[in-house]
Amino acid sequence: MMRRKNDNKRYFTRMGTRKKVHAFVRVKPTDDFAHEMIKYGDDNKSIDIHIKKDLQKGFVNNKQTDWSFKLDGVLHNASQDLVYETVAKDVVAQALDGYNGTIMCYGQTGAGKTYTMTGTTENYKHRGILPRALQQVFRMIEERPTHAITVRVSYLEIYNESLFDLLSTLPCVGPSVTPMTIVENPQGVFIKGLSVHLTSQEEDAFSLLFEGETNRIIASHTMNKNSSRSHCIFTIYVEAHSRTLSDEKYITSKINLVDLAGSERLKKSGSEGRVLKEATYINKSLSFLEQAIIALGDQKRDHIPFRQCKLTHALKDSLGGNCNMVLLTNIYGEASQLEETLSSLRFASRMKLVTTEPAINEKYDAERMVKNLEKELALLKQELAIHDSLANRTLVNYDPMDEIQIAEINSQVRRYLEGTLDEIDIINLRQIQEVFNQFRVVLSQQEQEVELTLRRKYTLIDKNDFAAISAVQKAGLMDVDGHLVGEPDGQGFGLGVTPFSAKPGKKAKSKKMFKEQLSTSARKEGASSPVGGKDLDFSTSKTQLTPSSKEGDVKDMLMRDRETSSTEPLPLDSPKEELRPPRPSTPPPKPVAFEDFKNERGSEINRIFKENKSILNERRKRASETTQRINAIKREMDMTKEALNFQKSLREKQGEYENKGLMIIDEEEFLLILKLKDLKKQYRTEYQDLRDLKAEIQYCQHLVDQCRHRLLMEFDIWYNESFFIPEDIQVSLKPGSSIRPGMVPISRIVSLHNYLKTMMGFQQAHRK
Numbered sequence: 001m002m003r004r005k006n007d008n009k010r011y012f013t014r015m016g017t018r019k020k021v022h023a024f025v026r027v028k029p030t031d032d033f034a035h036e037m038i039k040y041g042d043d044n045k046s047i048d049i050h051i052k053k054d055l056q057k058g059f060v061n062n063k064q065t066d067w068s069f070k071l072d073g074v075l076h077n078a079s080q081d082l083v084y085e086t087v088a089k090d091v092v093a094q095a096l097d098g099y100n101g102t103i104m105c106y107g108q109t110g111a112g113k114t115y116t117m118t119g120t121t122e123n124y125k126h127r128g129i130l131p132r133a134l135q136q137v138f139r140m141i142e143e144r145p146t147h148a149i150t151v152r153v154s155y156l157e158i159y160n161e162s163l164f165d166l167l168s169t170l171p172c173v174g175p176s177v178t179p180m181t182i183v184e185n186p187q188g189v190f191i192k193g194l195s196v197h198l199t200s201q202e203e204d205a206f207s208l209l210f211e212g213e214t215n216r217i218i219a220s221h222t223m224n225k226n227s228s229r230s231h232c233i234f235t236i237y238v239e240a241h242s243r244t245l246s247d248e249k250y251i252t253s254k255i256n257l258v259d260l261a262g263s264e265r266l267k268k269s270g271s272e273g274r275v276l277k278e279a280t281y282i283n284k285s286l287s288f289l290e291q292a293i294i295a296l297g298d299q300k301r302d303h304i305p306f307r308q309c310k311l312t313h314a315l316k317d318s319l320g321g322n323c324n325m326v327l328l329t330n331i332y333g334e335a336s337q338l339e340e341t342l343s344s345l346r347f348a349s350r351m352k353l354v355t356t357e358p359a360i361n362e363k364y365d366a367e368r369m370v371k372n373l374e375k376e377l378a379l380l381k382q383e384l385a386i387h388d389s390l391a392n393r394t395l396v397n398y399d400p401m402d403e404i405q406i407a408e409i410n411s412q413v414r415r416y417l418e419g420t421l422d423e424i425d426i427i428n429l430r431q432i433q434e435v436f437n438q439f440r441v442v443l444s445q446q447e448q449e450v451e452l453t454l455r456r457k458y459t460l461i462d463k464n465d466f467a468a469i470s471a472v473q474k475a476g477l478m479d480v481d482g483h484l485v486g487e488p489d490g491q492g493f494g495l496g497v498t499p500f501s502a503k504p505g506k507k508a509k510s511k512k513m514f515k516e517q518l519s520t521s522a523r524k525e526g527a528s529s530p531v532g533g534k535d536l537d538f539s540t541s542k543t544q545l546t547p548s549s550k551e552g553d554v555k556d557m558l559m560r561d562r563e564t565s566s567t568e569p570l571p572l573d574s575p576k577e578e579l580r581p582p583r584p585s586t587p588p589p590k591p592v593a594f595e596d597f598k599n600e601r602g603s604e605i606n607r608i609f610k611e612n613k614s615i616l617n618e619r620r621k622r623a624s625e626t627t628q629r630i631n632a633i634k635r636e637m638d639m640t641k642e643a644l645n646f647q648k649s650l651r652e653k654q655g656e657y658e659n660k661g662l663m664i665i666d667e668e669e670f671l672l673i674l675k676l677k678d679l680k681k682q683y684r685t686e687y688q689d690l691r692d693l694k695a696e697i698q699y700c701q702h703l704v705d706q707c708r709h710r711l712l713m714e715f716d717i718w719y720n721e722s723f724f725i726p727e728d729i730q731v732s733l734k735p736g737s738s739i740r741p742g743m744v745p746i747s748r749i750v751s752l753h754n755y756l757k758t759m760m761g762f763q764q765a766h767r768k
């Protein structure tokens with residue numbers, strides 16, 4: 001729903017409803033009024049015409065004798081005052097709220113168009129719509145001290161499709177070199193070359209109006225053009241800016257007051273030359289005017305023929321469409337003029353059917369908008385400063401972040417993800433946004449790293465590529481669940497290969513079937529089973545044996561454990577015994593075993609791992625402190641710069657002193673310069689330190705990663721050797737024995753063991 005302003009207090013009223021073109025009829029007073037033929041309705045809104053039979057002879061092919069015209073008002077014996085009130089007052093008032101308005105006088109020559117529009121210049125009482133409109137505009141401006149309103153006027157005459165500036169004789173208007181043209185731009189339509197005059201008061205506007213009127217009359221003498229044979233458009237341009245500077249919206253509007261050329265049709269005979277030419281132009285332009293207005297009222301029409309003639313083109317943004325439109329038809333009251341009167345009334349009733357949809361011409365003052373936004377910004381910054389100091393949050397910097405600050409946030413995010421940093425303190429919105437940003441950066445880096453590691457270690461196969469999968473399964477590289485077994489680089493032995501009778505290439509239909517198969521085969525082997533003849537809990541052992549285990553994974557644990565809890569034991573009660581405890585019937589969960597491992601074989605590597613981590617943490621802490629110092633120095637530099645600027649402005653205000661080409665500055669300014677230089681030096685040193693630290697951190701991080709990897713690898717070997725390799729074979733794996741831990745894949749050891757057992761005649765597999 002659109003709204004429109006109406007006056008100072010009542011700013012908006014409902015709008016968006018379609019309005020009709022208002023059509024009025026004004027009858028020229030006469031002593032010879034055709035009472036029998038012209039009758040007014042009681043409501044003064046209709047006219048009935050009745051033609052007597054004998055008169056009708058003159059009307060070719062027209063058998064009709066009675067017409068009834070419904071209008072918005074019939075002005076009969078109406079004073080100029082009443083005409084203005086009825087026809088123009090609202091249109092002018094709404095123009096000050098941003099609606100374009102057009103008032104046109106239509107009718108045959110002598111019927112009173114000019115009288116209605118301009119009035120008689122010699123009698124103030126008989127002044128027409130034009131002077132009254134100017135008066136109303138200026139009066140309304142006075143009533144609106146809240147707005148700075150400017151008024152401009154122009155006076156255009158269109159004669160035989162040529163444009164004339166009726167105010168071109170004013171001293172301020174230079175001689176026009178090129179003929180006037182109608183130009184369209186996004187702001188609307190304007191006439192290039194037509195002088196537009198700023199008028200700050202009523203008197204100025206009146207004098208312009210008289211100038212134009214005089215010129216119109218003079219031209220009819222010097223240029224031999226009949227003044228009633230031309231269209232005249234007097235335009236009042238209004239632009240209203242709110243005096244409240246924060247209001248960047250402003251409105252513009254035009255009031256077009258149009259005195260049309262006489263609409264009478266030329267008698268068939270006797271016209272020639274100039275008169276014929278004039279009549280042809282007038283007929284054409286008036287019929288184009290009608291076409292354009294009717295097209296505007298037709299919502300289905302998207303093309304309006306505005307450019308067909310100068311009149312409609314010049315009035316393009318002021319006809320129908322989004323403006324208030326009034327058509328005043330001037331008619332004679334005499335019987336002898338009935339034919340033209342009828343034609344004029346027909347035109348009026350056609351116009352009355354047209355609907356328009358007035359809209360405000362609202363524009364934005366870009367410069368004001370920027371200024372207001374700048375002001376708002378400064379105010380909000382101040383507000384923020386106050387807020388910070390009240391909340392004891394001093395020295396928060398809200399400026400855009402520099403490289404170092406962003407790097408620091410990146411480091412925070414990394415530490416947060418790793419678990420070395422419990423939380424990231426919220427400082428301001430910009431910082432929060434940067435934290436999120438860095439999360440994204442770190443995440444995408446990690447994704448790439450993970451993929452790279454996986455690709456280096458494994459051959460990735462598309463899950464939907466069944467041919468490739470079956471090929472891999474045939475080659476024994478993948479179990480039926482799609483887990484890759486074994487590792488191509490030979491590092492991860494002991495993981496993944498099922499140590500029991502699940503034969504490579506043997507297809508099982510489901511995971512469940514596969515598990516059943518495994519457990520039966522394990523049961524069959526009974527006491528000879530390398531794990532002591534008991535059923536294995538495959539759900540655990542499988543997790544432990546596949547490289548991509550999820551829960552209870554030591555890798556996960558290590559990541560969690562990383563750097564923070566390195567000194568604390570895991571929240572699991574793990575017995576810490578010097579000697580290896582007797583082998584349990586089922587292998588302990590990996591996290592528990594890991595604790596044992598760290599105290600046992602892994603103690604040395606674990607110590608190195610912890611040491612490296614603490615060095616890394618220490619370096620990180622130092623880097624963070626250095627970053628903070630750098631930020632503090634930077635802030636101080638900013639402050640010093642500001643103080644220096646202030647001193648400089650003071651110096652400039654007080655006048656500058658020069659001595660032999662050298663600027664004399666006072667001690668305060670000099671000290672500030674020294675301070676700034678010193679700060680700059682500090683900044684550089686700290687920055688260099690930070691860079692060195694960053695390099696060190698990177699190196700330490702690498703060491704920690706390597707240690708972690710090593711620890712894990714050793715643990716896996718230890719775990720498998722401790723819980724999956726038969727005790728008798730473990731002897732040969734003891735330190736000082738021939739086989740070094742991790743040298744032979746566990747699968748090989750186990751199958752070798754089985755083979756040996758068979759050879760030695762142990763047939764315990766069938767023993768219950």
Ligand code: ADP
Pocket residue numbers: 027028029107108109110111112113114115116120228262330
């Ligand atoms: P138009 O502009 O339509 O050709 P004018 O406005 O020039 O007609 O009117 C012709 C004459 O009639 C003028 O002398 C004018 O003063 C006079 N006249 C027109 N209408 C009225 C009226 N309502 N009251 C008094 N005089 C009128």
Ligand code: MG
Pocket residue numbers: 110113114115227228259
């Ligand atoms: Mg006239």
